[in-house]
Amino acid sequence: MPDRNQAALDFLLSRRSRPAKTLAPPVPDRAALEPILRAAARTPDHGKLEPWRFIVLERSALLRLAELASARGMSLGRSEDDIDKAHRQFADSYLAIAVIEVQKPSPKIPPVEQTYSAGAVCLALLNAALASGWGANWLSGWAAHDRGFVEAGLGLATDERIAGIIHIGTEKSAPPERPRPDLDAITTWVSE
Template identity: 45%
Template sequence: MTVFNDRTSALSLLLTRRSAKARDLAGPGPSEAELRQILTVAARVPDHGKLAPWRFVIIPQEQRDAFGESLVASLKAEKPEASEVEVEAQRQFARQAPTMIAVLSRVKQDIPIPAWEQELSAGAACQNMLLAAHALGYHANWLTTWPAYSEKVVALLGGEPGDRIAGFIFIGTGTRPDEERPRPNLDAITTLWSPRG
């Protein structure tokens, strides 16, 4: 387990972060103190207007089966024709990794700060969680899938009307060797601006 603990390794931390599959994450996961550090880092993101337009909901391991059954009930209410494979997928989703955090995006309306900026801040909070977990030597995965787009699941997580789920962050110890995936060619995605016309 590599722990990044000084300033000189900050760039290495950023260059080596990668997603692990949530289903491949086992114990140990972060301790209570480490999880608090991860959430503290998540809250240190750009936040125009100091709105804190995100909420973090921890689903404890001992509540995962109950959460999974609640996901199943929500799925069946929204999609009565759901197959047994889809139903079982929700149970499996809830059981992944030692640590599971739902990130709610809470946009404040009728203020000068655009909703888009508030939503980007929630995304940045998710990314900071991944970086903090990596810095502590853990593996992490940011997932969405059906639960992230269900209003019933938002309510299940204690969300308010209008809240959306930015994603679920799973954290634990990898059980397989890290695999690097192809990254985009920087020349293909970067341009140098110049006046036109």
Template identity: 60%
Template sequence: MDFLLSRRSRPAKLLSGPAPDRATLERILEAGGRVPDHGKLEPWRFVVLEGAALARVATAIRARGADTGQDGEKAAAAFEGAPVAIIVVGVPKESEKIPADEQVLSAGCAAFNVLTAALASGWGANWLTGWIARDPMLLRETFGLEGDEWIAGFIHIGTCETAVPERPRPDMDAVTRWVSE
């Protein structure tokens, strides 16, 4: 409980090497898969980017940003700084029983579990999206998505040596309603 109450993402621009090893990443991904998933549809999948793949993605983002007038520098920098990025891909499944919104929530939970597992393991991590998560050309050509797949998040993971200040949190009384009857 103490970890959850003090959980704090680390900005992607502060992440650097070393990276978690393969065994650690596999455990982080395993935690990512332990989410609510009504109907056991697995409406998500993971793509792990390391090494040269990160540089390739950063180059593609810069080029696409120049083509579209988007800020490609900031988005590309996140892929160049952190030594690992895990793409959480939403994979909608046909189901008569499980509505699409529950599948979206499951993909969001998978992204949050990957983020939380990385942080709980002592790594710096950040969950980002932005325009690159919605650009059709990047989705197909750079990230390899198919059909109606979509990006729930890019989880950047690495080492963070910088102390990160707390940010304002919600006033829980303002967002909570207690019902007794």
């Protein structure tokens, strides 16, 4: 039998994202955030392309993005609810990390595998924050997929996009457990 890391397995079997609206200060400082980012950067990456990067968004940047989301939503004719939700995602946050997918030209690694790697970075970042004792949540939303917003707000190049925004803070209230997938319904065993 292989060596078992029971603590890591127990964590993965019990991990639970914390709703972003329940996260408050204090938030990790740079020294506390560095091992979380380092853990996320250890994500599987075919061809060692590093098809992702991080943008750490501190409070003043999040407030600026909240205003931009409101202005951009109005210019796009989004509903008041859509605008309010995008605004609050940034205005109610105290620290977030945008994981930016950066497609790299490669004759061996197709773009879809680079996208998968960027998504894996989001999950690794979320889990590293949770394992470090912080509350964390992975969000995106319409603003994260709007070229005008990401170019004006984050300076993204045309070959970049947001894979996810991981909000991190101190949990104000514990969320209730939610139903989990029925493993038998989603698993097929193939023996031949």
